[in-house]
Amino acid sequence: MKIKLIAQIAMALLMARFKQTIVAAFGVTFSITMFITLLSFMGGLNDLLDNLILNRTPHIRLYNEVSPSSIQPISKSEAYPDAYHFIAHVKPKNELPEIRNSEAIIKALREDNNIRGVAPKNTVPIFYHVGEISLTGILDGIDVDAENRLFTFKDYVVDGNSLDLKNTPNSIILGIGAAKKLLVQVGDNIQITTSNGTQFTLKVVGFFQSGMDELDKIQSYVTLATIQKILGKPASYITDIQIKLYDITKAPELTKKYNKLFETDAIDIQTANAQFETGSSVRTLISYAVGITLLIVAGFGIYNILNMMIYEKMDSIAILKATGFSGKDVNAIFITIALTIGLVGGIVGLIFGFGLSAIIGQIPFNTASLPTVKTYPINYNTKFYLIGAVFSLITTYMAGYFQSKKASKIDPVDIIRGK
Amino acid sequence: MEEKIIEAIGISKSFHDPLTVKVLTDVSFSVNKSEFVSIVGKSGCGKSTLLYILSTMDTSYEGMLLLDGISMKTKNDKELAQVRNEKIGFVFQFHYLLNEFNNLQNVMLPGLKFGKLTSKEVEHHAYEKLKILGIENEALKYPNQLSGGQKQRVAIARALINEPLIIMGDEPTGNLDKHNSDVVFNIFKELAEEYHQTLLIVTHDLDFAKKTNRIITMQDGKIIKTELS
Numbered sequence: 287m288k289i290k291l292i293a294q295i296a297m298a299l300l301m302a303r304f305k306q307t308i309v310a311a312f313g314v315t316f317s318i319t320m321f322i323t324l325l326s327f328m329g330g331l332n333d334l335l336d337n338l339i340l341n342r343t344p345h346i347r348l349y350n351e352v353s354p355s356s357i358q359p360i361s362k363s364e365a366y367p368d369a370y371h372f373i374a375h376v377k378p379k380n381e382l383p384e385i386r387n388s389e390a391i392i393k394a395l396r397e398d399n400n401i402r403g404v405a406p407k408n409t410v411p412i413f414y415h416v417g418e419i420s421l422t423g424i425l426d427g428i429d430v431d432a433e434n435r436l437f438t439f440k441d442y443v444v445d446g447n448s449l450d451l452k453n454t455p456n457s458i459i460l461g462i463g464a465a466k467k468l469l470v471q472v473g474d475n476i477q478i479t480t481s482n483g484t485q486f487t488l489k490v491v492g493f494f495q496s497g498m499d500e501l502d503k504i505q506s507y508v509t510l511a512t513i514q515k516i517l518g519k520p521a522s523y524i525t526d527i528q529i530k531l532y533d534i535t536k537a538p539e540l541t542k543k544y545n546k547l548f549e550t551d552a553i554d555i556q557t558a559n560a561q562f563e564t565g566s567s568v569r570t571l572i573s574y575a576v577g578i579t580l581l582i583v584a585g586f587g588i589y590n591i592l593n594m595m596i597y598e599k600m601d602s603i604a605i606l607k608a609t610g611f612s613g614k615d616v617n618a619i620f621i622t623i624a625l626t627i628g629l630v631g632g633i634v635g636l637i638f639g640f641g642l643s644a645i646i647g648q649i650p651f652n653t654a655s656l657p658t659v660k661t662y663p664i665n666y667n668t669k670f671y672l673i674g675a676v677f678s679l680i681t682t683y684m685a686g687y688f689q690s691k692k693a694s695k696i697d698p699v700d701i702i703r704g705k
Numbered sequence: 706m707e708e709k710i711i712e713a714i715g716i717s718k719s720f721h722d723p724l725t726v727k728v729l730t731d732v733s734f735s736v737n738k739s740e741f742v743s744i745v746g747k748s749g750c751g752k753s754t755l756l757y758i759l760s761t762m763d764t765s766y767e768g769m770l771l772l773d774g775i776s777m778k779t780k781n782d783k784e785l786a787q788v789r790n791e792k793i794g795f796v797f798q799f800h801y802l803l804n805e806f807n808n809l810q811n812v813m814l815p816g817l818k819f820g821k822l823t824s825k826e827v828e829h830h831a832y833e834k835l836k837i838l839g840i841e842n843e844a845l846k847y848p849n850q851l852s853g854g855q856k857q858r859v860a861i862a863r864a865l866i867n868e869p870l871i872i873m874g875d876e877p878t879g880n881l882d883k884h885n886s887d888v889v890f891n892i893f894k895e896l897a898e899e900y901h902q903t904l905l906i907v908t909h910d911l912d913f914a915k916k917t918n919r920i921i922t923m924q925d926g927k928i929i930k931t932e933l934s
Contacts, residue, residue, distance in 0.1 A: 291817045298805035605801035608762060609815040609863065610790020612783040699757045702797055702875070 292615060295606075296622035299599060306591050311631035313587035314682065318635025318674045319642055321577035325673075326643040328573040329665030332566045338497055339559055341438055344405070344528030345537045347558075348391070348550045350383045388524040391548050400531050400540060405432035407526040408513045414506075415477040416468050423464060423504045425478070427513030436530045439507075441658045446472045446492025451509055458488040458512075462495045463503030478516075486516050578677065585681035588627055592620060592689035596696075603693055604701035613694035620693045624686020625679065632678030636671055707737040709774070710871050710903045716758060716768035718751075728754050729766070729926045736871065739901035741893065743914040746923035753875055755923070756907045760793060760873055761785045773870055790819055794864030798876040800856040802848035808859045809835070809844040816866040827866070834862040838892060854885030861892060865902075872896070874906040878913060890916065 300307050360371045385391065388406065395404045408427035413420040430452040433439035440448040443459060451457050458478075460470065470476055474490050488508065496502055508516075514523050527550075531537060537554035545552040556563070596603070603616055647664035712735040719727045728751045736742050746752045757763040759770065761777050764785070770777045772792060777785065789795075802811045809831055816827035835841040838858040840851075848856055857877065864872050874893075878886040890913055896902040897918075906917065914920050915934060922930040 288818075288820060291814075291820075295814075298803070302805045601799075601801055602803050602805075605803070606814075607786065608760075608789065608795050608797075608801075610786050610788075610818050610867075612786035614783060615786075615818070697762075699762050702799075702801070703753060703757070 288615075292618050293622055296619045296626065299595065299602075299619070300623055300626060303591070303595055303598075306594070307627060310588050310591040311627045311634070313584040314581075314628055314631025314678055315635040315638060317577075317580035317584040318632050318678050319638040320580050321674050321677075322636060322639025322670055323642045323646065324573050324577055325670040326639070326664045326666060327646055327662065328569055329667055329670065330647075330663030332569055333665055334659065334663040336566055340555070342442075342496065343555055343559060344436075345531045345534055345555045346529040346541050346544065346552060348385060348527040348529070348544060348548060348552050349525060350385055351551045352378050352383060354378050383525045384519075385524050385527060385548075385550050387548075388527065389522050391527060391550075392524075395527070395529060400533070400536055402530045402532050403432060403436045405429055405436050405528045405530075406510060406524045407528055408510060408517075408523065409525055410513060410517065411481050412506075413479045414464060414468055415479065420479070421464065421467060421504075423461075423478075423506060425458075425513065425516075426505065426507050427510040428507055429510055436528070442494055442496055443492045444495045446490075448492065450491035451507065454489060454491050456486075456488055456512060456515075457491040457508065459492040459494045459507040460490055461502040461505040462493045463499060464506060465490070465493050467503070480516060484516060484518070488512075577674075581677050581681045584631070584678075585685040588624055588682050588685040589689060591627075592624060592686060595623070596620070596689055596693045600696065600701050603696050604698040607696070607698040608702065616696070617690040617694040620690035621683070621686045624682045624690070628678050628682025628686075631682075632675055635678065636674060639671075639674065640666075709735045709771070710738050710740075711736045711759060711773075711905070712769075712771040713755075713759065714769040714771070716755070716766055716770065718754060718758065718763075718766040727926060729758075731768070732923075732926070732928055733768075734921060734928060734931070736903060736905050739897065739903055741897040741904045741918045742906070742921065743917040743919070744905070744907045744921045744923060745909060745911060745914045748909070750923045751926040752907045752923050756873055756875055756905070759905070760795065761788055790815055791867055792870045794867070794869040794872040796857070796861050796864050796872065796874040796877040798879040800848070800853075800860040802856055802859055802863075804848055807845050807847050808840070808851070811848065811859060812862045812866055815863060819867050831862065831866060834865045835859070837865075837895075838862050852885075854881055854888055857881060857885070857889055858892065861889070865896075871903040871905060874904070874908075876908055877906060878908065878910060886910070886913070 354377060358371060358373070358376055360373050392404055392406060395401055406429055410425045410427070412423050412425045414423050428439070430439070430448055434448060444462065446459065448459070451459055458476065460468070460476070468476060470490050472490055472492060475487050476490060477485060477487055479485050494502070494505065494507060496505065511521070514521060517523065531540065534555065538556055541552045541554040544550070606616060607613070643664045643666070646662050649662050651659060651662045653659065714733050716729055716732045717727070718729040719725050732755060744752045744755065754763070758766045761770075761772070772788065777788065780788065802808070803814070806814070809828065812831040812834060813824070813827050816822065816830060817824060822830070832841060832844065835844055838861060840855055840858050840862070843851055843855055843859070848859065851859065878889050881889060893904055893906065894916070897904055906913075908914055918933065920932050920934060921928055922932075
């Protein structure tokens with residue numbers, strides 16, 4: 287009953303100053319719209335840039351690095367136990383970069399509950415032959431199904447089909463940069479040579495575009511079986527095991543565990559790509575700062591309108607107090623006015639924000655380095671909408687709070703006697 | 706012994722800004738039930754100040770104020786607001802109607818605030834009060850569509866809505882011409898005689914005062930004379 291009465295009075299005062307109310311509400315609408323649009327757009331871009339790296343990067347990578355023996359003969363000498371040793375003459379062994387016992391490791395990993403998937407890979411440096419000259423390149427042997435599932439490999443195959451790699455024997459998917467240099471079309475054959483001199487002919491079944499130009503000039507893909515055939519190695523020959531986890535934050539911890547358990551080198555995504563996290567968080571911080579500034583400015587708008595309304599309605603406030611409305615009631619009336627402006631402005635702002643970001647999401651955005659992206663990326667995260675809604679209410683409440691306090695302190699005697 | 710609606714015991718008040726000026730000195734009097742009392746005096750004699758203390762709106766004074774036998778000294782802002790809502794009706798020199806509401810709603814506001822009756826019942830009461838004052842046809846108009854005399858009658862209806870113990874008026878006819886003044890006075894008279902409404906009116910209109918039951922004359926913050934008429 288009482289709430290209804292206060293709401294009724296608040297609405298009457300709002301309607302009496304309809305134009306100013308609309309202007310104030312529009313201030314909130316504008317700031318919420320921009321807040322949502324800014325964050326959605328920024329969020330979309332962040333995701334895009336992160337995915338450029340993160341989608342293509344395993345959370346944990348197991349490999350064998352060519353390294354000198356960690357125990358040099360001099361360290362076995364008892365004469366200088368604590369000294370620093372400059373003499374190191376045991377060179378790296380002529381060891382294959384193969385992961386030993388890879389089949390057992392993969393089997394063990396597939397049974398681990400933390401792991402979403404495992405994709406084995408072989409990497410070999412090669413030369414592509416074009417007429418008289420040779421271009422250096424890197425050939426990856428992959429499990430096509432696992433790559434598609436874990437690293438969205440097929441999205442990056444711009445010409446041809448990723449599955450043809452699996453279905454056509456001795457086939458290759460060429461990096462688009464390399465293909466341009468080699469002047470080949472899908473269906474042509476090319477010649478490659480490995481670092482130890484083996485020559486091989488492969489059929490081109492597609493082109494690959496990662497978004498990173500330098501990579502596309504050298505990188506090509508064949509199946510695991512093909513690369514094993516080229517190298518003359520058995521089916522257990524694997525140089526890399528790529529692991530995707532369900533929870534990326536567990537990567538550093540599990541990396542340490544696998545390093546010990548499987549006696550291979552292991553690196554986690556956080557260590558390998560530390561700079562991306564930093565970039566994203568700084569961009570997000572900036573967009574929040576701008577958005578919240580907009581909201582605070584809108585808050586000042588409401589503050590002003592209420593200030594004027596209170597001066598104009600001094601008489602009304604005085605008579606309400608004289609006829610039995612307490613300071614608390616008057617306070618509630620003006621808080622209701624402020625929150626109504628905030629709520630209406632905020633809701634309309636959320637809708638406009640959604641609309642504007644949807645429009646931006648339709649604008650064509652074509653870039654050679656991002657073959658899968660056709661329009662500007664937008665992140666429709668409900669978190670942004672929640673923050674926008676909460677902040678619009680908080681700023682309008684704060685703006686209303688001080689003014690309402692002022693209104694509730696008006697002494698009716700001063701006003702009525704002043705006439 | 707008649708029932709005392711309002712009783713002032715030794716009320717004093719000073720303004721301290723810019724100099725300390727004593728505006729009321731030891732004022733004591735009481736108003737009995739269904740009495741029609743007027744307070745007269747020259748400008749600046751403290752009669753309005755006294756009325757605002759009696760109305761509970763001004764709380765900085767010394768002395769005792771009993772309303773319906775209850776001391777107002779210990780009550781807080783919210784309780785005083787409730788007292789004003791339930792027990793006191795006001796009529797000011799200026800009408801103070803809210804232009805955002807129509808006349809009926811203006812009359813209903815204190816009733817809705819009281820919250821004892823449903824809004825339907827309050828509306829019914831408001832219509833009755835407007836009928837007593839002869840302006841029920843103006844109920845759905847807005848205050849700015851009325852003449853000064855009509856507005857003051859709406860203000861009186863608003864004062865009556867919660868059936869207060871006492872109606873206080875601060876120069877209620879001060880802004881009105883002779884004709885409207887008489888109309889308003891006759892309404893007060895009728896309320897006092899037919900409805901046994903207690904009234905306490907501050908005025909400097911001696912013709913008006915002479916027609917009331919009792920005239921309290923003030924000078925320099927003191928009551929100098931009380932005469933029955």
